Amino acid sequence: MDALQSKLNLSWVRVSTPVSALAKVENGWTVEAAGVKENYDSVIVCSPAWAAGVLLSPVDEVLGDDLSAIPYSSSITVNLLYDEATLGKLPDGFGFLVPASEGRRCWPAPLCIASFWGVHRRERLCCARFWAA
Numbered sequence: 698m699d700a701l702q703s704k705l706n707l708s709w710v711r712v713s714t715p716v717s718a719l720a721k722v723e724n725g726w727t728v729e730a731a732g733v734k735e736n737y738d739s740v741i742v743c744s745p746a747w748a749a750g751v752l753l754s755p756v757d758e759v760l761g762d763d764l765s766a767i768p769y770s771s772s773i774t775v776n777l778l779y780d781e782a783t784l785g786k787l788p789d790g791f792g793f794l795v796p797a798s799e800g801r802r803c804w805p806a807p808l809c810i811a812s813f814w815g816v817h818r819r820e821r822l823c824c825a826r827f828w829a830a
């Protein structure tokens with residue numbers, strides 16, 4: 698966002714300003730956010746589907762229902778960092794996927810090797826990220 702904002706006219710940008718309503722009007726759209734209504738030629742909705750469903754239901758009920766029906770679930774990630782020097786040779790690859798048929802709560806576990814600045818030296822650390830839902 699910071700990189701994007703630096704390239705834009707700041708008067709065009711609204712951060713932390715959730716859109717509370719969308720309405721189709723004759724020459725475009727009315728967008729309501731923070732109690733202010735503004736008109737635009739076009740709108741690109743890139744919120745999560747559940748939020749888009751709420752905003753678009755008044756404009757197109759079927760579209761709103763379809764978007765609202767897209768399921769979401771909560772998830773957590775656990776990131777474990779290991780000093781690469783103590784791990785020895787790591788296997789080739791980027792981690793593993795756990796098929797749903799295994800019935801585990803853990804899904805993918807991507808591995809990445811990255812360089813981080815430690816307090817006194819540049820350390821090479823391996824990050825194993827476990828994703829569970």
Ligand SMILES: Cc1cc2nc3c(=O)[nH]c(=O)nc-3n(C[C@H](O)[C@H](O)[C@H](O)COP(=O)(O)OP(=O)(O)OC[C@H]3O[C@@H](n4cnc5c(N)ncnc54)[C@H](O)[C@@H]3O)c2cc1C
Pocket residue numbers: 714715716717743744745748772773774828
């Ligand atoms: C735990 C986790 C790990 C992931 N790791 C990776 C990875 O390693 N690599 C990878 O490529 N992808 C990864 N992904 C997937 C990636 O994060 C998503 O695909 C990507 O963020 C989707 O971007 P988006 O802009 O479509 O939606 P989002 O990032 O969900 O952005 C939607 C935005 O809409 C905003 N919004 C909601 N309601 C409103 C409203 N009413 N008005 C205005 N704004 C609103 C939200 O605040 C949010 O900022 C990961 C996802 C998760 C959950």
